[in-house]
Amino acid sequence: MCAQNAVRSPMAEGLAKHFFGRSLYVQSAGVRKSEADGFMVAVMDEMGIDESRHKPRTIDELEEWEGLNFDLIITLSPEAHHKALGLTRTIAAEVEYWPTADPTIVQGSREQMLEAYREVRDGLARRIRERLKV
Secondary structure, three states: OEOOOOOHHHHHHHHHHHHHHHHOOOOOOEOOOOOOOHHHHHHHHOOOOOOOOOOOOEHHHHHHHHOOOOOEEEEOOHHHHHHHHHHOOOOOOEEEEOOOOOHHHOOOOHHHHHHHHHHHHHHHHHHHHHHHOO
């Protein structure tokens, strides 16, 4: 879970599904609604993960569509962490906070911006492998 489900959390979802396939139930969501992010799609495509059809969704939309049947909620932004802690009043889920930089704030050339996204992607890949023992 992140702030807008446009960059960090869909990267994490895509990576977890790439590493684990259907052996884990993984979904991403944001606190607020946003638009799809082309840089996220581009850097995930570099790893062979197609995120071109990702539609950002909020945690409230996810709860309405599928329910919140999670054992673990990983939050990637302070706003998402606060929201997830509030959810634990009604669901029995462990919450972990993985502070993750927001690459959308990086200014510069296209390549500099892509590099910021790659750093986030690669950091999430490392954390997912370490935490979930891939």
